[in-house]
Amino acid sequence: MQRTIAPSMLSADFGHLERDTRMIDRSAAEWVHIDVMDGVFVPNISFGFPVLKAIRKATGKFLDVHLMIVEPEKYITRFAEAGADLVTFHYEATCDVHGCIELIRRSGVRVGVSIKPATSVDVLRDILPLVDVVLVMSVEPGFGGQSFIPASLDKIARLRALAQELGLETVIEVDGGISSRNAREVFEAGAEVLVAGNAVFGAEDPAAEIERMLRV
Ligand code: DX5
Ligand code: ZN
16 A cells, blocks of 8 residues: 555645645645635634635645535535545535535546544445545544544544455545654554644644655
8 A cells, every 4th residue: 555645734824825835745745635614514614716726736746625514515516626636525514425426526536535533434335436535534623733533543444444345445544633653553554645734734844744754
């Protein structure tokens, strides 16, 4: 499995968005994680299409868009058009999981589904063959800088086992409270992509922290 780091732009300096995006563009990180929050699905509001477009202009890296919004089906196509390479919606945020998967597929980008810490991986069994990525939240979505929930490790391992049982090469991505201090156990549990906001942008040398996370 290839190990990948996805710095979360939620922790970037929005006064210097282009500078911070270019810094990630030059780093060893292969994905760039974009957190879209609506103030309804989560108790926080972040940013939308214009910011995504600005980030798209400043990097050629894989843009990983994490939608923390209700009724994602209303906006999926626009996020794909704004430059996403992967659109991930929350299982808990829609009444029409299949419709969302279908819309993302038809937009020509990769399909991701995310589950909150209290949602069991068992709900994914029937849809796993239809998605490319599962994003396991290891904090309650809404804010950067929270502590990693240790029970997430077991969820990641169970999801990896489920994918293996079904003969799938599902990419498992994990989001929340990750740094070079715990990256190793998260990778070893079966994750392939680690999101990191605070750990990267709060570091004195963000590129070095990304390298450390990859080398653990
Ligand atoms: C939280 C977001 C995360 C967040 C991670 O709702 O989905 O992507 O930016 O931030 P850290 O790495 O600081 O926990
Ligand atoms: Zn996220």
